[in-house]
Amino acid sequence: MISIKNLHARIEEKEILKGLSLEIEPGKVHAIMGPNGAGKSTLASVIAGREEYEVTEGEVIMNGKNLLDLEPEERAAEGVFMAFQYPLEIPGVPMNTFLRTALNAQRKLRGEEELDSLAYLKKIKPLAKTLGVSDDMLKRALNEGCSGGEKKRNEVLQMSMLEPQFAVLDETDSGLDIDALRVVADGVNALRDGQRSFLVITHYQRLLDYIKPDVVHVLAGGRIVETGGPELALRLEDEGYAKFISEEAA
Amino acid sequence: MSTQSAVKEVVYYKAETAQLFAPIIALAQNSANDIPAAIIDKQNAARALFTTYGVPYPKLERWKYSNFYPVLKKMDLAPAALTDIWRGDLSLVKPIKDMLAELWVQALLTKEAPKSDDVRDDNAFWYLNDIQNVQGWVIDIPAGANVSEKLLLETVNKDNTYNAERIIIRVGRNARLVLDEQHNHQTNDHRYFKNWVTQIVLDDNAELVHTRMQNDSLKAAYVQNTSVTLGRDARYYGLTINKGAQIFRNQYAVMFEGEGAHASIRSSANVGHDQHIDLTTCVYHNVKSCTSDQIVRNVLHDKATGVFQGKVYVEKGADYTDGSQSSKALLLSPFASMHAKPELEIYADEVKCAHGATCGALDEKALFYARSRGIAYEDARAMLVTAFLEEVKDGLPLIEDSE
Numbered sequence A: 001m002i003s004i005k006n007l008h009a010r011i012e013e014k015e016i017l018k019g020l021s022l023e024i025e026p027g028k029v030h031a032i033m034g035p036n037g038a039g040k041s042t043l044a045s046v047i048a049g050r051e052e053y054e055v056t057e058g059e060v061i062m063n064g065k066n067l068l069d070l071e072p073e074e075r076a077a078e079g080v081f082m083a084f085q086y087p088l089e090i091p092g093v094p095m096n097t098f099l100r101t102a103l104n105a106q107r108k109l110r111g112e113e114e115l116d117s118l119a120y121l122k123k124i125k126p127l128a129k130t131l132g133v134s135d136d137m138l139k140r141a142l143n144e145g146c147s148g149g150e151k152k153r154n155e156v157l158q159m160s161m162l163e164p165q166f167a168v169l170d171e172t173d174s175g176l177d178i179d180a181l182r183v184v185a186d187g188v189n190a191l192r193d194g195q196r197s198f199l200v201i202t203h204y205q206r207l208l209d210y211i212k213p214d215v216v217h218v219l220a221g222g223r224i225v226e227t228g229g230p231e232l233a234l235r236l237e238d239e240g241y242a243k244f245i246s247e248e249a250a
Numbered sequence B: 001m002s003t004q005s006a007v008k009e010v011v012y013y014k015a016e017t018a019q020l021f022a023p024i025i026a027l028a029q030n031s032a033n034d035i036p037a038a039i040i041d042k043q044n045a046a047r048a049l050f051t052t053y054g055v056p057y058p059k060l061e062r063w064k065y066s067n068f069y070p071v072l073k074k075m076d077l078a079p080a081a082l083t084d085i086w087r088g089d090l091s092l093v094k095p096i097k098d099m100l101a102e103l104w105v106q107a108l109l110t111k112e113a114p115k116s117d118d119v120r121d122d123n124a125f126w127y128l129n130d131i132q133n134v135q136g137w138v139i140d141i142p143a144g145a146n147v148s149e150k151l152l153l154e155t156v157n158k159d160n161t162y163n164a165e166r167i168i169i170r171v172g173r174n175a176r177l178v179l180d181e182q183h184n185h186q187t188n189d190h191r192y193f194k195n196w197v198t199q200i201v202l203d204d205n206a207e208l209v210h211t212r213m214q215n216d217s218l219k220a221a222y223v224q225n226t227s228v229t230l231g232r233d234a235r236y237y238g239l240t241i242n243k244g245a246q247i248f249r250n251q252y253a254v255m256f257e258g259e260g261a262h263a264s265i266r267s268s269a270n271v272g273h274d275q276h277i278d279l280t281t282c283v284y285h286n287v288k289s290c291t292s293d294q295i296v297r298n299v300l301h302d303k304a305t306g307v308f309q310g311k312v313y314v315e316k317g318a319d320y321t322d323g324s325q326s327s328k329a330l331l332l333s334p335f336a337s338m339h340a341k342p343e344l345e346i347y348a349d350e351v352k353c354a355h356g357a358t359c360g361a362l363d364e365k366a367l368f369y370a371r372s373r374g375i376a377y378e379d380a381r382a383m384l385v386t387a388f389l390e391e392v393k394d395g396l397p398l399i400e401d402s403e
């Protein structure tokens, strides 16, 4: 169970999250939708531990621990994964080197045995193939010279390798063509095992056709302003966010 | 600074220099008499030039950032030659003293120091080396030879010594050599001054892969003057990896004399304390269709300083020249500094010359990205730093050692 309680976060004196609360049961997929600038990426970043954001109140509890007390790498070892809205390029570090280092760092922190390069390759090969990530891409510097869509696939590949307990996907669908969207959604669905939880941030109902959410939230003005089932996403598609924004302004 | 005090400073430097280097100047005057007259003349001329000009001082344009004087004056400079520094096929290396009958060796030993900007006092350290120009080694690779085993130079200099070494390398037509220099130290409080001159001649289609691991004592001063002349289609790949030295000046003069040749000058530094690492180059594209690249990557901690003064000179008519310079520095402390001055002087029409210099901190976003995947802060930092430094090896024909 992941439980976010009364989360307040600010950046550069500007309060973005204003008392956000949310609970995700093991194995469930929650979707978050909401207007631009509402604070969706801020929420994802705060969960992952980006230091620019100052959390002024609230907690994020997972496995009985407050994630906000942990360093980003400790959160990762605890099982948190964020797929970035804008994945970074890491010049000079091949994806394989990066990912194997990450995987082994997490295993080490958890007291598990490290994977040698053979075991690593055995694990990544079939996953990369399913996600359409080429060998060349694995050897190239991470995300360098990759298209937007290729970067998103790389994010999902990293997630599949790291097998997190709680994955936050920040607009992983944006930049993907229709076929890639299906491939990536299949990748996510393959990870659904009844235990792993997902928070899927998106602007488009289309993604939710492929990754069926259990719960849909609307985030506006730094708070969850409405929660419903998958039908809420369909309704938003028709109505837009005007209603929530005017409520916020009021 | 007023002209008056500038003059005072220069006079001061010169007087102090004469005192500091007195043992070396005296020693050279007693040198053996089985040396050809032309070379003795050269030594005498060099002695006069060095006595006139002294240790280069910061008023000189090309020495603005690198001042050796404060480091040298703490030293007791007893002259010392090196022995037993070569590993590999030792039949390739001969003492200069045994090669003085060779006219091409004589020609190199008596050659003028390469000038930058028409000023003579720029080259004082070369003159200082000229005084003892028969102390060193000749490596002569015959035409067509492909030396499969790399030649290794290993040096550990002693405390309170001055060492002028001269290394002359000729790689014959279609021949190839890999030379690896390992500059080590015994302890980090050893003070010594190495003032080396390396003269490299590459005949048509010859190749030299020349790597240097500079891991000198943190109290050492090192000046390395290297001149490279390249014949048609010749290739020079030079890589220096800097870890040590209190102050190091790595100075290159590269002359293209045949078309289609290529030169790479690469330098990385991962240094801290009050270390000072300077790469100063002059690449002369005198003929058509040659390419050169200069890549500098410095990671500077503590109060370390990096200097890159790179120059690409393209002679009139040297069309289809491609000469690039790229300097990047990571400043990992508020007290670290980098001075980068890539320069171009172009008199030809059809030329491609890219140059860039950047300076900054470690990319915090990339650091967070790595940490969010589970890589600990220090490891993420080390990973990004290593990747940054490795860029100097891009495209070089290196055989990696398994460490």
Ligand SMILES: Nc1ncnc2c1ncn2[C@@H]1O[C@H](COP(=O)(O)OP(=O)(O)OP(=O)(O)O)[C@@H](O)[C@H]1O
Residues within 6 Å of the ligand: A011, A012, A014, A016, A034, A035, A036, A037, A038, A039, A040, A041, A042, A043, A052, A085
């Ligand atoms: N580094 C920053 N400095 C100042 N303001 C910031 C910074 N990062 C985000 N913000 C502001 O915080 C607010 C929330 O941004 P956030 O990225 O969380 O929105 P979002 O809901 O993810 O939007 P989108 O749908 O466009 O991705 C925005 O008003 C944004 O301008």
Ligand SMILES: [Mg+2]
Residues within 6 Å of the ligand: A040, A041, A042, A085, A170, A171
């Ligand atoms: Mg966003």
